[in-house]
Amino acid sequence: MKKSGILNSHIAKVLADLGHTDYIVIADIGLPVPDGVPKIDLALTYGVPSFRDVVHVISEDMEIEQITIAEEMVQQNEDTFLYMQDKFASIPLSRCSHEEFKHYCQKAKVIIRTGESRPYANCILHAGVHFGATQQ
Template sequence: MKRGRILNAELNHAIASMGHGDLMIVCDAGFPIPDTTWRVDLAIEKDLPDLGQILSLIASDFVAEKVGYADNLPTNNPVLLDKVKTLFPDADHEMTTHANILGAMAAQAKVIVRTGAFDPWGNILLWSGVDVPKWFDKPGVIAPPEYARKLKA
């Protein structure tokens, strides 16, 4: 059997298919997923699985270079924002409008993972990154400034 925590074959495949800069959206149960986007549907019933469970599993097996969320999340769902910041502390964080997440970002996503979450503004953008210490560990390789700061951390 696989050693990692994620047992779902399609979610494992989605994570393994992500390249540097690719976008994964982990969304709530009500997210309007475009028909043309790869959908990993994990929703079973209200809050099963919940967004925190799935984000925790993904965080254990995925390098997120940048994390995004709706600009009203800090005000309207600060508990979820705290979870996201705790799970992805090394990632850059940015906010955008909820409408942008539902439209342009959904259209750009390589994969959208649907949870059973009934979480207002529970749509989290995860851009795939690299494991900086492992990527820049060869003798003579110099990390660019945006990665050099992560090497020092």
């Protein structure tokens, strides 16, 4: 049995299989999932689990080199935008229109659906490379 980290086997497998420049989407309850893109649905009820909870847990286990959000988050969900800026202060944060964001979702490795019910609580996490300790 796994001792720590992400216990959800589907999420753990997706993260283990990511390569450099692959990306995943963490989504609110309203983001449409394009045909053919796998969805891991964590939503239990409105707000559970929250977008922040899922982002936090995944960011502890994933090497992230860039984050993309919809421009609409800035004005229509300022608390979440400020959270993302603060949490990922050292990682480039790019913005695009919500329509462009939905287009990018078509090539995501997975969309992880949260129970978040605030608007535009979505992000794309782009995988980086973690070289860790090297053997000699």
